Each structure stands twice: as structure tokens, then as C-alpha cells.
Amino acid sequence: MNQHEYDSRYTDYQTNRSALRKLVRKLYLRKARSHLRGKTVDIGCGVGELLATLPEGSKGLEYNRDTVDYCQSKGMDVEWYDGYADNWQLSPIAGNSSFQSAIISHVLEHFDEPMTILERILEGCQSKGIERVLVIVPGRAGYGSDPTHVTFVDRPMLETRVNAIPGWRVEAAEFFPGNFRSIGDRFTHHELQFLISRDWK
Numbered sequence: 001m002n003q004h005e006y007d008s009r010y011t012d013y014q015t016n017r018s019a020l021r022k023l024v025r026k027l028y029l030r031k032a033r034s035h036l037r038g039k040t041v042d043i044g045c046g047v048g049e050l051l052a053t054l055p056e057g058s059k060g061l062e063y064n065r066d067t068v069d070y071c072q073s074k075g076m077d078v079e080w081y082d083g084y085a086d087n088w089q090l091s092p093i094a095g096n097s098s099f100q101s102a103i104i105s106h107v108l109e110h111f112d113e114p115m116t117i118l119e120r121i122l123e124g125c126q127s128k129g130i131e132r133v134l135v136i137v138p139g140r141a142g143y144g145s146d147p148t149h150v151t152f153v154d155r156p157m158l159e160t161r162v163n164a165i166p167g168w169r170v171e172a173a174e175f176f177p178g179n180f181r182s183i184g185d186r187f188t189h190h191e192l193q194f195l196i197s198r199d200w201k
Contacts, residue, residue, distance in 0.1 A: 028191070029053060031176050035134045035195050038100030041093055043083075043121065044107035048076045059099070061092060088117055090124035097128050105136035106191075109149045115161040122168055122196065132171065135194040139175070139184015142191065155181070158194050171197035 029050050042051045045060030048071040061081035062068050071078035079092050093099060102125050108114035118135065125133055137153040138146075155173050162170050172195040175181055184190035 024189075025049065028176070028189075032103065032105065032134060032136060032193060035132070035172070035193060036101040036103060037132060039098055040101040040103060041090065041099050041125075041128075041130065043081075043090075043102060043104040045071065045078060047071065048074065048078060050103070050105065051076055051078070057098070059093070061090070083117065083121075088120035088124055090121070090128055093124075093128045095128060097130075099128060099130050101132045101134065102130050103134040103136070105134070106138060108135065108153050109137050109143055109151055112150055114151050114153050115157060118158075118161060119165055122162075122165055126167055126198070131198045133168075133196045135192075135196065137192050137194070139181070139187070139190040139192065141184055141186055141188045145188045155192055155194065158192075162196055167199055168196050169199040171195040 032050060033053060036054070038055060039057040039059075040054045042048075042054070042058065042060040045051045045062050047067055048060055051058060051060045051071070052074070058077070060071060060076060060078035062071065062078055063081060063083070065080055068078050068080045081092060090102075102121070104118075104121065108118060111117055122133060135158060138149070140152065143149050143152045159170055159173070162168055174193050175184065176191055176193055177183075178190070181192075184192070
């Protein structure tokens with residue numbers, strides 16, 4: 001990852017959006033929120049745009065310490081979290097917690113081995129009683145627009161890995177805005193919202 005992701009420059013970039021960008025952003029957040037149920041863990045919550053709209057008791061985990069400070073100053077429950085040090089087991093979340101959902105949005109594409117990380121996150125979610133996990137990743141144009149992106153994560157990659165993990169299944173996969181993958185080849189702000197649920201069979 002680029003060093004600016006860990007300092008105040010990232011926080012400033014995220015909080016200094018224009019009024020129009022903030023309005024458009026709300027549409028994306030509303031769509032993501034529609035897939036979530038109950039108290040939610042936001043893994044890589046950034047400046048807490050989504051977290052601030054989630055049910056009371058939801059929690060954010062974030063690596064950028066400056067961003068954590070910002071979220072805490074706004075009264076949000078956000079904790080500094082090093083996923084690698086924790087093997088992505090979500091240790092800050094108590095076992096048998098009342099969290100129903102987790103979301104990891106625009107994070108996996110920043111890693112060399114995103115599917116290994118996702119599998120470990122699902123292990124952590126399973127141990128905490130979390131029933132659904134929403135993964136959001138950018139389309140091809142969005143992926144190419146950011147030099148800090150290192151692995152393009154697409155629907156076949158996610159489906160193949162999740163289908164191989166016992167206890168989980170693909171619940172839904174939807175492109176937004178406009179449920180056509182090809183839009184993401186040209187439109188930078190197009191994303192895949194990929195919902196994974198516990199398989200109780």
C-alpha cells in the first residue's frame with residue numbers, strides 16, 4: 001500500500017468531498033446498506049461514512065491511525081486494527097457477539113493475496129457468529145484508476161474461492177450502478193457488491 005493511506009492525507013481526501021460527490025456517495029452507501037442486517041463490523045471503515053449510518057452498536061476496524069482518531073472524534077466506535085498481526089481473525093470483536101453482518105468495502109484490491117485474506121476474514125466472522133459478509137470491489141476502470149490497487153478482484157475469483165469454503169455460500173452478486181459488468185470497464189465509479197452468507201445446511 002501507498003504510505004499516504006496511513007496518514008492524514010487519506011483522511012483529508014475522504015472528508016473534503018464536494019457537495020455533489022457527497023450526495024452521490026450517499027446513493028452508493030444506501031445500496032451497500034441494503035445488503036446488511038443488524039449490527040455490523042465495518043472492516044477498513046475509512047472515515048466512517050457508512051459506519052455512521054449503520055445500526056447502533058456497529059463497529060469499525062481501521063489501520064490508518066489518523067482516520068481512527070477522526071472517527072473517534074465524531075463519536076464512532078472505531079478501533080485501530082492490524083489484520084496481518086491478527087491473521088484477520090477479528091479479535092477486537094467478542095466471541096458470540098451480537099453482530100450479524102460484516103462489510104469489507106474497497107479494501108481487498110489493495111492486497112497481493114486478497115482471497116487468502118477473505119478466507120481468513122470469513123473464519124473470523126464464523127467464530128464471532130456473523131452471518132453475512134458484504135464484499136465491495138471496483139470494476140476494471142476503477143481498479144486501474146488507483147496506483148495503490150495491486151490485485152484485480154472480480155466475480156469469478158470471489159465465487160470460486162467462496163464456493164470452496166465450507167460453511168459459506170454466495171448469496172448475491174450485483175454490479176452498481178447498473179447491474180452489468182461491462183459498465184465497469186469504462187466507468188470509474190462502478191463496483192461489484194458481493195454478498196456471502198452462512199450456509200446452514
